[in-house]
Amino acid sequence: MPRQGGAFGLGYSGMGNLSMDQKVPLSADAEGVLRITGSRVTLDSIIHQFRTGATAEQIQEDFPSVTLADIYAVIAYYLQHSQEVEKYFVEQSQRSSDTRQELEGKLKTDGVRQMLKQRRAQASG
Secondary structure (H helix, E strand, O other), X not given: OOOOOEEOOOOEOOOOXXXXXXXXXXXXXXXXXXXEOOOOOEHHHHHHHHHOOOOHHHHHHHOOOOXXXXXXXXXXXXXXXXXXXXXXXXXXXXXXXXXXXXXXXXXXXXXXXXXXXXXXXXXXX
16 A cells, blocks of 8 residues: 655654644734744844854853744744744834934933043043
């Protein structure tokens, strides 16, 4: 009897107990920042390193609190949903910029900035 193609082309004809659902280990914190579930490591941190050429193993060296499986799952999610993730990154950047401007407006940092510029000029001149 010939082998059937089945799942993954491996001649496996039944799904048995294999789960076809993959959970993404991401959770949003109170500010809406996506973090690797159970850690303080952000999605941005993992994907930034991935985009600069780091392997999952190299990323784990920098973030040992995150499992290798979670890193691979997050990278796979990014690759499958890159447009949505990039949109999230843009939105996060805008929120960060808005918050920075709001805080600077409340703190009235103009005088401090001017003083720092003068000190730098005096130190280098």
